[in-house]
Amino acid sequence: MEIAIVAHDAKKKEMLEFIKKNKAILSKEGISLIATGTTGSMAQDVGFEVKRMLSGPLGGDAQIAGRVAEGKTAMVLFFKDPLGKHPHEPDINMLLRVCDVHNVPLATNVATAQMLLQAIDSEVK
Numbered sequence: 001m002e003i004a005i006v007a008h009d010a011k012k013k014e015m016l017e018f019i020k021k022n023k024a025i026l027s028k029e030g031i032s033l034i035a036t037g038t039t040g041s042m043a044q045d046v047g048f049e050v051k052r053m054l055s056g057p058l059g060g061d062a063q064i065a066g067r068v069a070e071g072k073t074a075m076v077l078f079f080k081d082p083l084g085k086h087p088h089e090p091d092i093n094m095l096l097r098v099c100d101v102h103n104v105p106l107a108t109n110v111a112t113a114q115m116l117l118q119a120i121d122s123e124v125k
């Protein structure tokens with residue numbers, strides 16, 4: 001199962017804490033991680049194996065949206081900064097929309113992301 005992790009700059013610290021806390025689940029054999037560029041480097045720096053897309057503002061969200069649409073990415077954990085402005089807002093909205101179009105679980109905050117991971121924990125090897 002491919003899970004995408006994405007975090008805006010103001011949420012990167014939260015994402016780092018979240019993935020470290022959930023390392024046991026996220027490192028399972030049946031789970032692979034993809035990420036936007038900077039979020040991915042951050043995860044790699046603390047020992048995760050992550051396939052990195054472009055950075056968000058350069059098209060990374062759009063690349064992940066493409067993978068969701070193709071049925072490759074099965075879950076998106078996207079810690080959005082609800083207080084900031086982003087030059088690539090259209091790409092961000094596209095990713096959210098494509099998740100809804102394809103009924104792919106999408107968490108935009110830590111509380112929901114935690115529930116999603118708990119929901120799949122027993123199902124993934």
Ligand SMILES: O=C(CO)COP(=O)(O)O
Nearest residue numbers: 036037038039055056057
């Ligand atoms: O901008 C982003 C998501 O919209 C995140 O991109 P980075 O992980 O490259 O910072």
